[in-house]
Amino acid sequence: MRIRVLVFARLRELLDGGERSLRLPEGASVEDAWDALVAEFPAIAQERRCTRVARNGRLGSFDDGLNDGDELALLPPVGGG
Amino acid sequence: MTEVFSITTESIEPRALEEIVRTGDGGVVTFLGVVRDEANGRRVSGLSYEAFEPMAVREFEAIAREARDRFGDVRIAIVHRIGELSAGEISVAVLASAAHRGTAFDACRYAIDELKRRAPIWKKERYADGGSEWRAGGA
Numbered sequence: 442m443r444i445r446v447l448v449f450a451r452l453r454e455l456l457d458g459g460e461r462s463l464r465l466p467e468g469a470s471v472e473d474a475w476d477a478l479v480a481e482f483p484a485i486a487q488e489r490r491c492t493r494v495a496r497n498g499r500l501g502s503f504d505d506g507l508n509d510g511d512e513l514a515l516l517p518p519v520g521g522g
Numbered sequence: 523m524t525e526v527f528s529i530t531t532e533s534i535e536p537r538a539l540e541e542i543v544r545t546g547d548g549g550v551v552t553f554l555g556v557v558r559d560e561a562n563g564r565r566v567s568g569l570s571y572e573a574f575e576p577m578a579v580r581e582f583e584a585i586a587r588e589a590r591d592r593f594g595d596v597r598i599a600i601v602h603r604i605g606e607l608s609a610g611e612i613s614v615a616v617l618a619s620a621a622h623r624g625t626a627f628d629a630c631r632y633a634i635d636e637l638k639r640r641a642p643i644w645k646k647e648r649y650a651d652g653g654s655e656w657r658a659g660g661a
Binding site for chain 1: 555571572573574576577578580602613614634637638639640641642643644645646656657658659
């Protein structure tokens with residue numbers, strides 16, 4: 442399956458861009474998507490603990506399963522205001 | 523006009539948000555967040571904000587619903603600016619309009635506190651000495 446990954450702020454800088462497409466095996470989870478990104482960008486590994494995830498615009502968890510065409514957003518700690 | 527929830531790249535005009543005020547409203551509280559020229563002892567030359575826009579707007583709407591549930595009948599406007607900002611510019615405006623001031627104060631305070639805590643918006647401070655840093659956690 443193929444998903445779209447959106448990253449912001451510090452993660453966007455570490456991944457050298459805000460949006461990318463990721464090919465994953467069927468049955469993959471958010472955790473698997475994260476691991477695939479870490480394999481490509483080892484510098485993000487330490488961000489795992491403070492990163493929240495949103496699947497198709499809704500907050501989710503690293504355990505969530507993914508479907509073809511999903512949009513996965515990786516959200517560092519927020520700081521608006 | 524009904525309530526306003528948006529992310530903008532333009533400068534914020536707080537008075538324009540007063541369109542949400544109804545004829546029966548007797549109290550309007552406006553909070554403006556303004557870019558400071560100093561943070562943790564360092565001189566700040568500017569800020570850049572970014573947002574996950576569709577989710578941020580939905581979060582603003584949810585926060586306003588919660589404020590109504592908690593404090594009663596109140597109309598709310600929330601506008602957050604993104605992009606490059608300089609010291610003195612308005613980064614966020616929250617307006618709460620209600621029949622009485624107590625509701626308006628409570629709702630405005632709740633909305634800005636929750637926005638800072640959970641809206642998917644990020645801020646990078648640029649310092650006069652050349653460094654820069656992403657800032658989290660309601661700073």
